[in-house]
Amino acid sequence: MSKTITIDELAVPFKEGQTIMDAALAAGVYIPHLCHNPEFKPHGSCKLCTVNVNGRNVASCTLPAVEGQQVLSDIEELNADRLALTQMLFVEGNHLCPACEKTGNCQLQAVAYYLGMMSPHYNHFYPQREADASHHDVMLDRNRCIYCELCVRASREVDGKNVFGLSGRGIKTLLVVNSASGLLGDTDLAVTDKAVQVCPTGAILIKRHGYAVPIGQRVFDHITIKDVQTGGGDE
Amino acid sequence: MTFELETAANPEGLKRVVIEPVSRVEGHGKVTLLLDDDNRVHQARFHIVEFRGFEKFIQGRPYWEVPVIVQRLCGICPVSHNLGAAKAMDMIVGAQLTPTAEKLRRLMHLGQVLQSHALHFYYLASPDLLFGFDSDVARRNIVGVAAAYPDVARQGVSLRKYGQEVIRLTSGKRIHGTGAIPGGVNKNLSMEERDALLKDIDQMIAWSRDAVELIKKIYCGQADFHNGFGYFKSCFMSLVRDDGALDLYHGGLRARDEHGQTIFDHVDYSSYWDYIHEEVKSWSYMKFPFIRSRGREEGWYRVGPLARINNCDFIPTPLAETERMTFKAFGGGSATQSTLAYHWARMIEMLHCAEGIQELLHDSDLLGTDLVNRGERALRGVGVIEAPRGTLIHHYRINEDELIVRANLIVSTTHNNQAMNEAVRQVALQYLDGQQLTEGLLNHIEVAIRAFDPCLSCATHAVGKMPLEVELVDAGGKVIDRLRKNSDGRCDA
Numbered sequence: 001m002s003k004t005i006t007i008d009e010l011a012v013p014f015k016e017g018q019t020i021m022d023a024a025l026a027a028g029v030y031i032p033h034l035c036h037n038p039e040f041k042p043h044g045s046c047k048l049c050t051v052n053v054n055g056r057n058v059a060s061c062t063l064p065a066v067e068g069q070q071v072l073s074d075i076e077e078l079n080a081d082r083l084a085l086t087q088m089l090f091v092e093g094n095h096l097c098p099a100c101e102k103t104g105n106c107q108l109q110a111v112a113y114y115l116g117m118m119s120p121h122y123n124h125f126y127p128q129r130e131a132d133a134s135h136h137d138v139m140l141d142r143n144r145c146i147y148c149e150l151c152v153r154a155s156r157e158v159d160g161k162n163v164f165g166l167s168g169r170g171i172k173t174l175l176v177v178n179s180a181s182g183l184l185g186d187t188d189l190a191v192t193d194k195a196v197q198v199c200p201t202g203a204i205l206i207k208r209h210g211y212a213v214p215i216g217q218r219v220f221d222h223i224t225i226k227d228v229q230t231g232g233g234d235e
Numbered sequence: 236m237t238f239e240l241e242t243a244a245n246p247e248g249l250k251r252v253v254i255e256p257v258s259r260v261e262g263h264g265k266v267t268l269l270l271d272d273d274n275r276v277h278q279a280r281f282h283i284v285e286f287r288g289f290e291k292f293i294q295g296r297p298y299w300e301v302p303v304i305v306q307r308l309c310g311i312c313p314v315s316h317n318l319g320a321a322k323a324m325d326m327i328v329g330a331q332l333t334p335t336a337e338k339l340r341r342l343m344h345l346g347q348v349l350q351s352h353a354l355h356f357y358y359l360a361s362p363d364l365l366f367g368f369d370s371d372v373a374r375r376n377i378v379g380v381a382a383a384y385p386d387v388a389r390q391g392v393s394l395r396k397y398g399q400e401v402i403r404l405t406s407g408k409r410i411h412g413t414g415a416i417p418g419g420v421n422k423n424l425s426m427e428e429r430d431a432l433l434k435d436i437d438q439m440i441a442w443s444r445d446a447v448e449l450i451k452k453i454y455c456g457q458a459d460f461h462n463g464f465g466y467f468k469s470c471f472m473s474l475v476r477d478d479g480a481l482d483l484y485h486g487g488l489r490a491r492d493e494h495g496q497t498i499f500d501h502v503d504y505s506s507y508w509d510y511i512h513e514e515v516k517s518w519s520y521m522k523f524p525f526i527r528s529r530g531r532e533e534g535w536y537r538v539g540p541l542a543r544i545n546n547c548d549f550i551p552t553p554l555a556e557t558e559r560m561t562f563k564a565f566g567g568g569s570a571t572q573s574t575l576a577y578h579w580a581r582m583i584e585m586l587h588c589a590e591g592i593q594e595l596l597h598d599s600d601l602l603g604t605d606l607v608n609r610g611e612r613a614l615r616g617v618g619v620i621e622a623p624r625g626t627l628i629h630h631y632r633i634n635e636d637e638l639i640v641r642a643n644l645i646v647s648t649t650h651n652n653q654a655m656n657e658a659v660r661q662v663a664l665q666y667l668d669g670q671q672l673t674e675g676l677l678n679h680i681e682v683a684i685r686a687f688d689p690c691l692s693c694a695t696h697a698v699g700k701m702p703l704e705v706e707l708v709d710a711g712g713k714v715i716d717r718l719r720k721n722s723d724g725r726c727d728a
Contacts, residue, residue, distance in 0.1 A: 133638050134636055208637075211299065212416065213421065
């Protein structure tokens, strides 16, 4: 008999070693998240996936599922926190969705839509961040980085290269690359690397491919991020 | 070709009258008049009060992003900026467009010009033309038109809707789509989409013919008045096809002087800088372009529908060509210089667009799948297109990293800057000079500006809801007369 946890009154089975997030996604239960990707070790930094487990708020992507856990996720209080966190991500960077080539394929934008974000709410920081297009095939646009470290993990764990890393602390955190010049073009990054494919926003882009997919055929044009990430959809 | 009334010789002590904002135009502008104690006009200026800065803030962005960013200059004719920038990027990626890509872009552009011309004529200009320039301000708007002329209003709305549907099916969205990309387009038309457009095109052509008849009837009904309203002579500039035909998407630059003599012809637009320069004046955010060989004082010119219809040798669609011939005959065979003839020329173009759309929809290339081409990359690209309001120039330089390092945009309304100022001055002299100011008289100035359909680089406007306040201040700074139009259209003294 499989073990179960309860998420929003739904019994969700899990296997030993799975996190609450793993169990939820496997059961088709969506918990909003940005820094989590099932292909990589949990990171627990974006805090969007925070759930209430037996009265305590914890990151569902890092907390192992344990028999009998009572998990609250889709509740007003937590969704309000998720919305506020998402709004903060928008104002801390320069996310100009109307002109961004990742529009329609962007997980940050899709989460914002899912959470019903109608405006950034907070004052924009308008930080000065540079785009690095020195690489022949890949562009790094730091304006759109949300510091999920998926590229850092992909480069280290899959590509074996350590191209990306975070530098600085707090609001001065910056995505940096591993080259003496500090330029992407001087790293050993290849366009086929996993690190290039994994960015949830438009921070790492394959050059000269922008807008090739017409409106109406992009990932989130017709279905929500919940359906994409839980395998739901039209039914 | 004078600059009379641009700057008063002795502005001290003159009364300043301001029309701000100018309503029923795209964007924000104002007019200032300097009058003496007898209300004689000493200075008249048309100002653009907004500053956009697109040329600066796209620096550092990748070239493939630019066609999508710069179309945000406008919500009425974003397709023009999208295509102007895309044409420049075609040069940068070294692309020769496939037939499918070029025809889809042409279709998108025709839809765009059709909807923009419909918007301008029916929504913005027709209230003046149908009710009179100094008619009751409360109904001098599209709502008033809908009440008094429901069929006319419905046709205007439907034509605009059809044009926007053409844009949606070729670019993904009615406003700010992504259809044109460097080297081509990102989608073709499906058979279902093509058939949906074909279903209504005959009606659009019929209504466009009605529109030409309507403006012809209005214009010729008071021919002397309309001919003389804000009249002045100028040069004209537009793109023409290799054979001299009207072509809104591509061609060489042609300029003719106020006598119809050719200044330059079939000029490769990538060398536009050899032929056009821009002057900066301290009192306006908008530059003043002029034809280099003629100099600043003699070289300013008009662009847009009137320039295109005057400049082209023929229109390559039959119904519009017949109307062009009528238009030309009305002008005595030479270029028509009248400010209000813009409206007539604009409706001839709208008919051409409807015919052109029909012709393209029967072309199977629209269903093709060969959408993008690439060649040898260049570091400089120039794209020129005939936007609804006139010649639109996009010029970019990129660096080796493929980021924009320099941009120069000369938009249609900028070309017309001096001409709009001249129209304002002529109307001020004709109708306001020495008169007691009324809302109706001031509207005459706006009528002249509206004829150009100026797009003041802003997508936000509210038809009939823009408050207008005019103050007459005496030499001592005391307000002696005030008129205010509220957002509900009522006027208070």
